[in-house]
Amino acid sequence: MASGVPRRGLLRPVVGVGGAVAVGALTAVQARVNGQLGLALDAGLVAAVVSFGSGFLILVVLSAALPAGRRGLSSLATALRERRLPWWLLAGGGAGAFSVATQSLTVAVIGVAMFSVGMIAGQTVHGLVLDRVGYSPAGVSAVTLPRLAGALLVLAAVAVSLTGGSIARTPLWMLVLPFLVGAGVAWQTATNGRLRQRIGSALSATLVNFAGGTLVLGVAALCHVAFVGAPAPAPPQPWLYLGGALGVAYIFISAALTPRTGVLLMTLGSVLGMLAASVVLDVVWPPESPPAVWQRALTVALAAAGVIVASLPPRLRRG
Numbered sequence: 001m002a003s004g005v006p007r008r009g010l011l012r013p014v015v016g017v018g019g020a021v022a023v024g025a026l027t028a029v030q031a032r033v034n035g036q037l038g039l040a041l042d043a044g045l046v047a048a049v050v051s052f053g054s055g056f057l058i059l060v061v062l063s064a065a066l067p068a069g070r071r072g073l074s075s076l077a078t079a080l081r082e083r084r085l086p087w088w089l090l091a092g093g094g095a096g097a098f099s100v101a102t103q104s105l106t107v108a109v110i111g112v113a114m115f116s117v118g119m120i121a122g123q124t125v126h127g128l129v130l131d132r133v134g135y136s137p138a139g140v141s142a143v144t145l146p147r148l149a150g151a152l153l154v155l156a157a158v159a160v161s162l163t164g165g166s167i168a169r170t171p172l173w174m175l176v177l178p179f180l181v182g183a184g185v186a187w188q189t190a191t192n193g194r195l196r197q198r199i200g201s202a203l204s205a206t207l208v209n210f211a212g213g214t215l216v217l218g219v220a221a222l223c224h225v226a227f228v229g230a231p232a233p234a235p236p237q238p239w240l241y242l243g244g245a246l247g248v249a250y251i252f253i254s255a256a257l258t259p260r261t262g263v264l265l266m267t268l269g270s271v272l273g274m275l276a277a278s279v280v281l282d283v284v285w286p287p288e289s290p291p292a293v294w295q296r297a298l299t300v301a302l303a304a305a306g307v308i309v310a311s312l313p314p315r316l317r318r319g
Contacts, residue, residue: 016261017307019253020269026250027119027270028112028277030243032285034100035107035115037240043231044104045221047243051100052217055244056210063207072201076208079199089198092191093212095184096251100243101217102177111285113278115178117161120271122182124154127189127267136190136262150310154271157302160295161275186267192251193258202256209251210244268310272303 030051038047063069079085099119107115128151134140188209196205225231258266279296 016257016265017269019257020261020266021273021276021307023250023253023266024270024273024275025277026246026253026273028116028274028281030100030246030250031103031107031115032112032281033240033246034103034243035112037235037243038104039108040235040237040240041231043221043224043228045101045217045224046231047104048097048101049214049217049221050241051104051243051247052097052210052213053244054241055247056207056214058245058248059203059207059210063203066203068201069203069207072199072204073207075199075201076204085195085198089191089195090208090212092188092195093209093214094216095188095191096209096247097213097216097220098184099181099188100213100247101220102181103243106174106177110174112281113161113275114175116274116278117158118175118178119182119185120274121155121158122179122184123186123267124151124158124182124271126183126186127151130186130190131262135187136193136258147310150268150306150308153302153306153309154268157271157275157299157306160302161299163295189254189258189266192255196255197259202252205255206248206252209255210248265310268303268307272300272307275300275303 034047034051037050038044041047041050063073076085103115128143128147130136131147132140132143192205192209195208196202199205254266254270261269279300
């Protein structure tokens with residue numbers, strides 16, 4: 001090629017960013033589904049158990065049915081038996097449980113876009129830190145000017161989405177929780193990617209994530225029901241129960257791609273997908289104070305620019 005960059009060198013970031021965008025879009029859809037289920041059941045933690053538990057069952061079936069799944073389980077069992085896996089590599093499900101529980105508690109009230117705003121800010125800041133300290137399975141990633149500029153552009157998109165009167169009517173805790181979710185998701189993404197490297201199976205790494213999350217949420221939901229009472233009757237709409245399947249899809253993609261992309265690039269790509277999907281979802285299910293058309297367009301444009309700047313191969317950055 002004229003630029004001297006091999007075709008494979010250009011294709012790899014394109015595939016990585018495309019997968020990251022899909023992760024973000026699936027995250028936004030899952031947030032809406034889980035939020036509506038939490039509203040219908042009048043019990044966010046119970047809705048979170050339904051979502052995570054269904055995802056766990058899907059993964060158990062896939063792991064038993066697929067040869068790759070059985071190999072992954074064997075590798076996982078061997079690593080556990082030989083004590084080659086530190087406990088924190090098995091704890092990613094805790095962050096996933098917190099994410100799904102927050103979706104179920106907040107999205108029906110604040111909308112997908114507001115949830116995405118807080119989550120994006122937490123992901124962006126924490127993803128940059130994790131890459132810098134070398135927690136990412138891709139190793140240490142220097143905080144270069146292009147990567148920093150990409151992160152700042154994404155934060156600018158977040159700032160634009162926060163303008164307007166709707167923010168003043170939102171309870172503070174509903175804004176803080178999504179930010180903490182974003183920080184947790186960035187750590188979860190890196191942790192699942194490292195686990196996938198150790199056992200050689202994205203499917204088994206995802207199964208570990210859902211097993212831990214289901215356990216945490218199950219205990220929390222039982223405590224909630226014991227003190228507050230039983231949830232409302234289960235709603236009849238089938239789509240309200242797709243949260244687990246959506247979670248399986250995006251966590252599997254994250255675990256498979258993060259060793260190639262690093263945490264920050266995965267975070268930036270998912271930001272673009274999440275913002276774009278949030279705009280569509282808030283058009284289909286309008287919030288109380290929808291943002292202006294220009295605001296939506298500028299938010300997505302800034303996020304897209306951030307992804308492009310951060311993901312260009314090094315030779316193209318230098319021109």
